[in-house]
Amino acid sequence: MNNDAPVIPALTPPRRILLGPGPSPVDDRVLRSMAAPLLGHLDPLFIRTMDEIQTMLRYVFETNNRLTIPVSGTGSAGMEGTVANLLEPGEEVVLCINGYFGERMFDMVSRLGAKPIRVECEWGGPVDIEKTREAWRNSNAQVLFAVQAETSTGVLQDIAPLSEIVKERDGYLIVDAVTSLGAHSVGVDRNHIDACYSGTQKALSCPPGLSPVTFSDRAIAKVKARQTKVSSWYLDTSLLTAYWDSPAGTPRTYHHTAPITMNYALHEGLRIVAEEGLEARAKRHERNHSALVAGVEAMGLGMHVAPEYRLWTLNAVSVPDGVDDAKVRARLLNEFDIEVGGGLGALKGKILRVGLMGSGSTENNVLLLLAALEKSLKAEGFMPKDSGVSAAADFYAH
Numbered sequence: 001m002n003n004d005a006p007v008i009p010a011l012t013p014p015r016r017i018l019l020g021p022g023p024s025p026v027d028d029r030v031l032r033s034m035a036a037p038l039l040g041h042l043d044p045l046f047i048r049t050m051d052e053i054q055t056m057l058r059y060v061f062e063t064n065n066r067l068t069i070p071v072s073g074t075g076s077a078g079m080e081g082t083v084a085n086l087l088e089p090g091e092e093v094v095l096c097i098n099g100y101f102g103e104r105m106f107d108m109v110s111r112l113g114a115k116p117i118r119v120e121c122e123w124g125g126p127v128d129i130e131k132t133r134e135a136w137r138n139s140n141a142q143v144l145f146a147v148q149a150e151t152s153t154g155v156l157q158d159i160a161p162l163s164e165i166v167k168e169r170d171g172y173l174i175v176d177a178v179t180s181l182g183a184h185s186v187g188v189d190r191n192h193i194d195a196c197y198s199g200t201q202k203a204l205s206c207p208p209g210l211s212p213v214t215f216s217d218r219a220i221a222k223v224k225a226r227q228t229k230v231s232s233w234y235l236d237t238s239l240l241t242a243y244w245d246s247p248a249g250t251p252r253t254y255h256h257t258a259p260i261t262m263n264y265a266l267h268e269g270l271r272i273v274a275e276e277g278l279e280a281r282a283k284r285h286e287r288n289h290s291a292l293v294a295g296v297e298a299m300g301l302g303m304h305v306a307p308e309y310r311l312w313t314l315n316a317v318s319v320p321d322g323v324d325d326a327k328v329r330a331r332l333l334n335e336f337d338i339e340v341g342g343g344l345g346a347l348k349g350k351i352l353r354v355g356l357m358g359s360g361s362t363e364n365n366v367l368l369l370l371a372a373l374e375k376s377l378k379a380e381g382f383m384p385k386d387s388g389v390s391a392a393a394d395f396y397a398h
């Protein structure tokens with residue numbers, strides 16, 4: 001074996017414009033916060049930082065839930081954590097599946113030894129409420145799962161009808177808010193959600209690495225009443241609580257070494273959200289989404305999702321017949337430094353996934369993307385009907 005020390009050049013990543021399904025562009029304030037000196041994970045100043053993060057997370061989740069923390073790990077860690085805590089082996093659970101992330105939850109639940117009951121729904125449409133009600137009534141499940149923002153299709157799910165179904169027999173609702181938190185209102189308390197998780201790299205505009213989660217007191221009572229131990233030591237909420245919370249001032253105890261720098265980033269990212277305010281932030285996301293749609297439609301392209309179910313954060317633009325989406329995406333990246341996503345699973349090759357999330361949801365980005373898209377589509381032989389940039393500019397002018 002050659003044992004010479006490798007000589008590798010330093011990383012010099014370009015400043016891409018991240019308009020894909022995530023990660024989204026990170027505000028410079030967040031990047032700067034990550035250069036701050038490290039504190040120890042039990043340093044009183046870090047504990048104060050943790051408390052402030054919890055306060056700000058309650059604000060974005062719109063909840064008073066005491067157990068509201070960032071799990072160390074990406075969105076999938078929070079996802080696995082909700083079911084690992086709330087489900088026991090052999091327990092039935094109703095899963096609404098209308099995209100890739102519903103399928104991922106099916107896989108996770110199966111691995112836990114729980115019994116998933118699938119409610120199959122169309123990819124690109126919302127959850128079928130009648131089918132869900134029927135599955136719930138015909139099962140012994142206490143837990144129902146749905147995705148609020150299906151990043152694979154661009155569909156926004158209304159949560160209220162799902163919580164109505166769950167209430168029929170005092171069940172528990174788990175909601176995936178990875179691509180909605182910080183843009184669309186999640187309203188954990190208003191919507192009677194029992195467990196909810198998200199990720200830092202979407203509308204919160206931080207790097208990937210933490211998964212904010214929140215559990216209602218009812219959900220915690222269900223976890224406490226388990227017959228079996230939570231199979232994941234790392235994600236066990238009772239162990240995590242001893243580190244993140246100190247009822248009656250008891251000292252915090254070490255669980256794992258928290259990723260200090262990522263928590264600095266989330267702290268700053270949440271401060272930015274709070275400064276803007278949830279309502280203003282939602283309006284900004286809606287406005288830039290609408291401008292993009294105006295531009296896309298002017299060019300003669302279609303949106304994959306019907307208007308009433310469209311996410312503002314993830315825009316699924318249908319790829320015109322005869323156009324190779326991979327070539328369009330490659331040109332956007334190589335010529336314009338713009339990243340957009342392709343379709344997943346059944347939608348591979350059929351849609352472009354354009355993310356307008358957090359600090360990436362701006363008028364500049366919409367206009368730039370439309371201009372770059374026009375050029376890239378023309379290079380693939382698609383002649384836009386009209387100018388997308390002009391249509392979006394007109395939208396902004398009114």
Ligand SMILES: Cc1ncc(COP(=O)(O)O)c(C=O)c1O
Nearest residue numbers: 074075076101149151176178199
């Ligand atoms: C809706 C949804 N759920 C879960 C995840 C998993 O998150 P992560 O990739 O951060 O593990 C994602 C990631 O894109 C997502 O969009």
